[in-house]
Structure formats: structure tokens, C-alpha cells
Amino acid sequence: MxxxxxxxxxxxxxxxxxxxxxxxxxxxxxxxxxxxxxxxxxxxxxxxxxxxxxxxxxxxxxxxxxxxxxxxxxxxxxxxxxxxxVGPTQRRAKWSSEAPETHLLNRFAQAVTENLQQTFAHIETERFDQATSQLADADRCLYIVGGRITQALADYAFTHLQAVRPRVTQMTSSSGTWPHYVLDMEPGETLLIFDIRRYETNLLRLTEMVRKRGVRVVLFTDQWGSPISSLADFTFNCWVEIPSGWDSSVATMMLLETIIAAVQEQRWPEARDRYERLDELFDMTHFFRKFT
CATH class of the missing domain: 1.10.10.10 (Winged helix-like DNA-binding domain superfamily/Winged helix DNA-binding domain)
Known part of the structure; x- marks a missing residue:
């Protein structure tokens, strides 16, 4: 054995x-x-x-x-x-006691590389494609939410996906406002949620509420798996440990960017038309500097 x-x-x-x-x-x-x-x-x-x-x-x-x-x-x-x-202090102590006698840059590079390899090695292509189709379905609303740390990932996902497809809503970081969003959710719509250790109780409660309304859940979590995993339709486990008191978002971000690209390709040429119209609006506001 x-x-x-x-x-x-x-x-x-x-x-x-x-x-x-x-x-x-x-x-x-x-x-x-x-x-x-x-x-x-x-x-x-x-x-x-x-x-x-x-x-x-x-x-x-x-x-x-x-x-x-x-x-x-x-x-x-x-x-x-x-x-x-474990919190940041315990994580830092663990890495300090086990760290090899090499420069921190090398240890970080090795840890992040291993995280990327493990994350992508554990993804089933069929489930990836199914989750992408769910996120690309513009006939139904897509809601996005994150936690205390992962709200930055939710921001990034929203910025890109709302350009790729219509009917995308970013939920605020205040859990007190979430029932207002849930009130308008319909069966078959999607919640994209981010939750890594230490897992947040309010995100679990939110997931329980939306599942009762027939909303499908796409979860990004760490290698151990948030309790939300038992409720999610699609769960992506991302490896996060690095020589630090904090967890890394590199593998999570890489996978998120891959999914955004897959949603874009699935919605092309509709996404291309949205990009062109969005650029026209930016031109009207003179938001970006032009060099020609």
C-alpha cells in the first residue's frame, strides 16, 4: 500500500x-x-x-x-x-522554522511555481468548461463577491467580466447590504464567490441564502477548501502557501485570468462589440491619454 x-x-x-x-x-x-x-x-x-x-x-x-x-x-x-x-503569525513561524538557507526571492519563486503547478494540475477540463459556460450566460445575471482579503479578486473579476458581458453586479463588501441583492436574484443566475482561509462565516451564510433561491455558485478557494465547497456547483481549489505570514493570490489570479479569457472567447464576437463601444465611451470622457 x-x-x-x-x-x-x-x-x-x-x-x-x-x-x-x-x-x-x-x-x-x-x-x-x-x-x-x-x-x-x-x-x-x-x-x-x-x-x-x-x-x-x-x-x-x-x-x-x-x-x-x-x-x-x-x-x-x-x-x-x-x-x-492559522493566522499570519503562525504561518510566518512555520515558514521561518522550515525555510532553506537560500534567498527569500528564490524561496518565493519556488513556492509560487509549485502553487501554480498544483492548482492547474487539479482542474478538470470538463468542469472548467462547464463553469465558463455558466459565467458566460448573459441571459442571466452574474453576481460577484469576495471577503476581507479576497475582495480585491472580486474587484478584478468584476472589472473584466462586466466588459465582456452584460448583467454583471459586484456586491459590496458590507454583508449588511447582501439581502438587498439576494432579494432580486432569480433561479439559474450565478454567484461568483472568493473565500480562502480563515473562511468567513458571512460568505457561507450568503451562499446558503442564494442556494435556496436556486442560484448557481462558482467558488474560488484554497487547497483545503472553504465550507462553501459543499454548496457550490463549481469549486476551484487554488494553492496559496508561500514563505510569508500571508497566503498568496498568484495561483488564484492566474486561474481567474484564464477563466476571464475563456468567457471572452465563448462570447466572441459579442464581447468584441462591447469592447469597441466601451472604447468609444472612454474616448468621449478623455479618460485615457492618446499619443497619436
Missing amino acids: TTTDSTSSVRELIRQHYPALTQSERKFANALLDNYPAAGLASITIVASNVGVSSPTVARMVRKLGFKGYPEFHKALLQELKATG
């Missing part, structure tokens, strides 16, 4: 191996995904009893995921839980 890939979360391992699971093993897997990772943090007998399966069923499933046994599986869940809750 080989050990698990240390770069994959337990959630990702379940998704990778799900087709090979038996019906009873899938029952436990589904329960864990619905309440992740809490449903797997007790002893094997307790988690099996809570789901209504046998302990041997749980043991077989974790081995199929690549773990030597339940203790190793349990430890992996605990490590993920610990990683999602």
Missing part, C-alpha cells in the same frame, strides 16, 4: 477515488464531504456509527484513498483543520 500524495487534501482524494468506492463506502464518503472535515474527526467506531456503516467499511475506504489505516487518515484531517485556522 502506497502512502497518499501529500499535496492532495482528503476531500480531493475522495473525489479522485469515488468511482472505485462501494455503495456503503460512498455513504461514508458523502457524509464526510457534507460535513467536512468534522464528520471524520472522531474514532473509527463513532464515525461509522454516526453514518450507519460498519467500522470495516470505513477502514476499507480510507485504504482505497491511499492511507495505511484510519489513524493516518484521522491525522491528515486534523492537519487540514489546523492549517485552515
